[in-house]
Amino acid sequence: MADTIDNLLHETRRFPPSEEFAANAVAKADLYERARADRLGFWAEQARELLHWSTPFTTTLDWSNPPFAKWFADGELNVAYNCLDRHVLAGNGDRVALYWEGEPGDSRAITYAELTSEVKKAANLLTALGVGEGDRVAIYLPMIPEAIISMLAVARIGAVHSVVFGGFSAESLRARIDDANAKLVITADGGWRKGKVSPLKPAVDEALALDHGDGPADSVEHVLVVKRGDNDIDWVDGRDLWWHEEIAQVSDEHEAKPFGAEHPLFILYTSGTTGKPKGILHTSGGYLTQAAFTHKNVFDLKPETDVYWSTADVGWITGHTYVVYGPLANGATEVIYEGTPDHPEPGRWWDIVEKYQVSLFYAAPTAIRGFMKQGRQIPLARDLSSLRLLGSVGEPINPEAWIWYRDIIGGGRTPIVDTWWQTETGAIMISALPGVTTLKPGSAQVPLPGISIDVVTDAGEPVGPDEGGLLVVTEPWPSMARGIWGDPERFKETYWDRFKERGYYFAGDGARKDKDGEIWLLGRVDDVMNVSGHRLSTAEIESALVAHPLTAEAAVVGASDETTGQAVVAFVIIKDSQKSAAAAEDVASELRNHVAAQIGPIARPRQVYVVNELPKTRSGKIMRRLLRDVAEGREIGDTTTLADTTVMQVIATAVH
Numbered sequence: 265m266a267d268t269i270d271n272l273l274h275e276t277r278r279f280p281p282s283e284e285f286a287a288n289a290v291a292k293a294d295l296y297e298r299a300r301a302d303r304l305g306f307w308a309e310q311a312r313e314l315l316h317w318s319t320p321f322t323t324t325l326d327w328s329n330p331p332f333a334k335w336f337a338d339g340e341l342n343v344a345y346n347c348l349d350r351h352v353l354a355g356n357g358d359r360v361a362l363y364w365e366g367e368p369g370d371s372r373a374i375t376y377a378e379l380t381s382e383v384k385k386a387a388n389l390l391t392a393l394g395v396g397e398g399d400r401v402a403i404y405l406p407m408i409p410e411a412i413i414s415m416l417a418v419a420r421i422g423a424v425h426s427v428v429f430g431g432f433s434a435e436s437l438r439a440r441i442d443d444a445n446a447k448l449v450i451t452a453d454g455g456w457r458k459g460k461v462s463p464l465k466p467a468v469d470e471a472l473a474l475d476h477g478d479g480p481a482d483s484v485e486h487v488l489v490v491k492r493g494d495n496d497i498d499w500v501d502g503r504d505l506w507w508h509e510e511i512a513q514v515s516d517e518h519e520a521k522p523f524g525a526e527h528p529l530f531i532l533y534t535s536g537t538t539g540k541p542k543g544i545l546h547t548s549g550g551y552l553t554q555a556a557f558t559h560k561n562v563f564d565l566k567p568e569t570d571v572y573w574s575t576a577d578v579g580w581i582t583g584h585t586y587v588v589y590g591p592l593a594n595g596a597t598e599v600i601y602e603g604t605p606d607h608p609e610p611g612r613w614w615d616i617v618e619k620y621q622v623s624l625f626y627a628a629p630t631a632i633r634g635f636m637k638q639g640r641q642i643p644l645a646r647d648l649s650s651l652r653l654l655g656s657v658g659e660p661i662n663p664e665a666w667i668w669y670r671d672i673i674g675g676g677r678t679p680i681v682d683t684w685w686q687t688e689t690g691a692i693m694i695s696a697l698p699g700v701t702t703l704k705p706g707s708a709q710v711p712l713p714g715i716s717i718d719v720v721t722d723a724g725e726p727v728g729p730d731e732g733g734l735l736v737v738t739e740p741w742p743s744m745a746r747g748i749w750g751d752p753e754r755f756k757e758t759y760w761d762r763f764k765e766r767g768y769y770f771a772g773d774g775a776r777k778d779k780d781g782e783i784w785l786l787g788r789v790d791d792v793m794n795v796s797g798h799r800l801s802t803a804e805i806e807s808a809l810v811a812h813p814l815t816a817e818a819a820v821v822g823a824s825d826e827t828t829g830q831a832v833v834a835f836v837i838i839k840d841s842q843k844s845a846a847a848a849e850d851v852a853s854e855l856r857n858h859v860a861a862q863i864g865p866i867a868r869p870r871q872v873y874v875v876n877e878l879p880k881t882r883s884g885k886i887m888r889r890l891l892r893d894v895a896e897g898r899e900i901g902d903t904t905t906l907a908d909t910t911v912m913q914v915i916a917t918a919v920h
C-alpha cells in the first residue's frame with residue numbers, strides 16, 4: 265500500500281471541465297452550497313422533485329434509533345410506478361427504455377409503454393402465484409429484459425427481490441434462498457455466455473434439492489422459467505412453470521398500489537469478513553431518491569437525447585441502482601447486454617457503443633485494464649464519437665487506466681467520473697460532478713452534495729493533508745442500508761461499532777485525503793477482497809476450502825493483480841491422513857475447481873499453495889499480511905509476533 269500512496273502522490277495531471285460541457289451540465293456548483301446550508305432540506309427537495317409521491321411526506325429523517333434510519337417515513341410511493349407509468353402518463357411512452365442486445369446478436373427495443381405493460385402482466389402473474397406484500401422472490405437470470413421486468417414487478421406489488429448473480433453456484437444460490445425464505449425463484453433455462461448456453465435452471469434444481477441435513481428447500485413454492493437458452497432441462501410438475509405460458513394468461517391492467525417509503529424493496533447479498541454472506545436490506549423512498557439524484561447529476565443525464573449504458577449485471581448493486589432504478593426513475597434510454605465483452609471478438613462492447621450511439625458509459629477498471637492489454641487498435645477501429653461521459657466503479661482506477669480510458673475510449677474529450685460507493689451505501693457517495701469538478705486521475709475526489717464523508721485515524725480523528733486513514737460516513741444518507749436481513753446485531757457490529765461514540769459508518773476502505781481535501785481510495789482494510797470489481801470474502805473462500813476432504817486448514821489472501829485488481833491466493837494444509845491421496849492428484853487444480861463449484865467461478869483461486877504451516881500469532885490468528893507479502897513476491901514483513909518465527913521462511917521457500 266505504501267507504493268500505491270507514493271505513486272498517487274506523484275499524480276499531478278488535472279482536467280477542468282470544458283466550457284461547453286460546463287455550460288450545458290445538469291449539475292451546477294450551487295448544489296453543494298444548497299446541501300451545505302440545509303442537508304435534510306436538500307434531500308427533501310430532491311425527493312419531491314425527482315419522484316412521484318402518492319402521499320407526500322412531512323418528515324425527512326428519523327434518526328431516533330441509530331443505526332436504523334427512516335427517510336421520508338410518512339410518505340407513500342410505488343417504486344415501479346416511478347420507473348414506468350409516470351413516464352407514459354407524461355407522454356413519453358414511445359421513448360425507448362431498453363435497447364437489449366443478446367450475445368448471439370439478437371436484439372429488442374422496448375419502449376416505456378411496452379415495459380410498463382410487461383411489468384403489469386408480470387405483477388399480475390406474481391399475485392396469481394400467491395406472492396404478496398413483503399414476500400421474498402429470488403431472481404436468478406441472465407441479462408435479459410425479463411430480469412428487469414421481474415425486479416420491477418416484484419417492487420410493484422410490494423414484495424422483496426433478492427437477485428442472485430447467475431455466475432453463483434447452486435450452493436450459493438441455496439444459501440441465499442434459505443436465508444431470505446424465498447417463496448418463488450425466477451430463472452431461465454440458460455443464458456448466452458462466450459458463444460455457449462450457460463445453464464441456469466439445472467443449478468436451481470440442484471440448489472433446491474441440496475440436503476445438508478436440513479432437508480431440501482421448503483420455502484420455494486414455484487420456479488418460474490424464462491425460455492432463453494433452449495437447452496434441455498428437467499421439469500418438476502406443479503412446481504415449475506414457463507414464464508411465456510403463464511404471462512400469456514394474465515391481464516396487462518394493473519394498478520400500482522402505494523407503499524410506505526420505508527417498505528423493503530430488495531435484499532442483496534454481499535461478502536463480508538465472515539463466511540456467511542450478508543443480506544443487505546434497502547427500502548423504497550430514500551433509496552430511489554438517491555439513485556435518481558446521483559444518476560442524473562453524476563452522469564449528466566439528458567433523458568431526451570442520451571443513450572446510457574452500464575455494463576454491470578443485475579446481480580450486483582450497480583445493476584440494481586444504475587441499470588434498473590436510477591436510469592428508469594429518470595426516464596432514461598439505456599442499453600443492456602447479455603454476454604461477455606469479448607464475444608464473438610474483443611471489440612464487442614465498442615460495436616454496441618457504435619450501434620446504439622451510446623453517450624454515457626459506465627464500467628469497471630478491470631474491464632478497462634483488460635482492453636488496454638488487448639491494444640488500442642480494437643476500440644480505435646470503431647466510431648465511438650457518440651460518447652460524452654465515462655464512469656468507473658468497483659475498485660480504484662489507476663491513473664494510467666484513467667488516462668487510457670479518456671484518450672482511447674473517450675477520444676480525449678470525455679470527463680471521467682470515478683464513483684465510490686458500496687452495496688451498503690445503495691448509491692454513489694463520492695464522485696466528481698462533471699461540468700463542475702476539475703478531474704484528478706486516480707481520485708474519486710469529493711463527497712456528493714448532501715453526503716458527509718471523512719478520512720479518520722483509528723481514534724476517529726480526521727487525518728491531516730496527504731495522510732492515510734479509514735473512510736467513514738459521518739451523517740446518515742437517504743439510500744443507506746437499513747440493516748442486514750434477519751441480523752440487526754451484525755449490522756451494528758460490522759459497520760457502526762468501530763466509531764460508536766461518534767456515530768460514524770465505517771466503510772471498510774482505506775483512503776487518503778490530499779492537500780485539497782479530496783479523497784483517494786486505497787482498497788479494503790478488512791478481509792474483503794475485490795476481484796474484478798466483485799466483492800469476495802477471504803473467510804467465505806476459506807470455509808469452502810476446508811469443506812474439501814483433503815484440507816485441514818486454509819488461509820486466503822487477495823494479492824494485487826495487474827488486470828483484476830486483486831486475485832485470490834490460497835494457502836492450504838493437507839490433512840495428515842490424506843497426504844498420500846493428495847500426492848497422487850493435482851491438489852491445486854482440484855481445490856481451485858472445488859471453490860469454483862462451491863461459490864462460483866469468480867471465486868476460483870488464481871493459485872493454491874500447499875504448505876505445512878500457516879503463520880499464526882500466539883493467540884492463533886492467521887497473519888494474512890505476511891501471506892500477502894509472499895503472494896505478491898515481496899520481502900516478508902515483521903514476523904516477530906508469530907508464535908513460530910521460522911514458519912514464513914518455510915512457506916516462502918515452498919512457494920517460490
Ligand code: WTA
Pocket residue numbers: 534580581582656657658659660661682683684685686687688708771772773785786787788794797798799
Ligand atoms: C470498492 C460496488 C475505489 C470499495 C459499487 C468498496 C471502490 C467496495 C470504488 C464495494 C471506487 C467501489 N474506487 N474503490 N470508485 N467503488 N469500490 O459493494 O472497496 O460491490 O468498499 O459495491 O468496492 O463493493 P460493492
